[in-house]
Amino acid sequence: MNDKIEHQGVVESITDGHVRVSIMQVAACSECKAKALCTSSESKEKYIDVYGHYSDRYSVGDRVTVCGSMQMGKKAVRYAFMWPAVIVLLTCFVLRGVFALSEPLTLGAMLLALVVYFGVAYLGKGKLNNEFRFWIEENGHIVRKN
Numbered sequence: 001m002n003d004k005i006e007h008q009g010v011v012e013s014i015t016d017g018h019v020r021v022s023i024m025q026v027a028a029c030s031e032c033k034a035k036a037l038c039t040s041s042e043s044k045e046k047y048i049d050v051y052g053h054y055s056d057r058y059s060v061g062d063r064v065t066v067c068g069s070m071q072m073g074k075k076a077v078r079y080a081f082m083w084p085a086v087i088v089l090l091t092c093f094v095l096r097g098v099f100a101l102s103e104p105l106t107l108g109a110m111l112l113a114l115v116v117y118f119g120v121a122y123l124g125k126g127k128l129n130n131e132f133r134f135w136i137e138e139n140g141h142i143v144r145k146n
Contacts, residue, residue: 004067006137011062012047019050019058019136021066050134057143058136067142068134076132079121087113 009023025044048066058064091113095101101109121128136143 003070005070005073007048007066009048009064009066011058011060011064013060014055014058016055017051017053019052019054021048021050021064021136022046023048023066048134049129050136052135054136054143065137066134067137068132072132079128084114084117087117 007021007023009021011019012022013020023046025046050066088110091110092106095106095109096103
């Protein structure tokens with residue numbers, strides 16, 4: 001079983017200690033043979049920041065393979081989906097069940113709880129950047145991982 005997530009991308013920019021790679025995120029149905037006839041197929045361009053000294057190895061426009069650990073992907077799902085859902089459900093149950101607040105007030109409190117959660121996550125993005133590190137590989141070998 002593969003313990004990493006891989007994306008093919010194109011180098012968009014290079015600075016000292018930082019490479020920005022553009023990847024195309026496609027919907028699950030993008031490999032379908034009928035996708036040209038289908039209107040539900042969607043794709044988005046995303047950027048991945050890879051930290052390390054790659055300026056001597058790559059140039060803007062080069063195709064690269066960007067990798068991240070499977071554990072990192074699971075952690076991202078917890079931060080982005082699981083914890084916000086838990087916060088919303090707990091807020092709802094406590095305010096409606098324990099304090100018998102009205103629905104509009106409970107909804108407002110749930111939205112406020114999400115704003116606070118994502119605000120704290122935004123303020124702590126430096127720490128999150130250290131937890132979520134990507135690297136570049138060639139032929140299954142790590143080029144440089146700092």
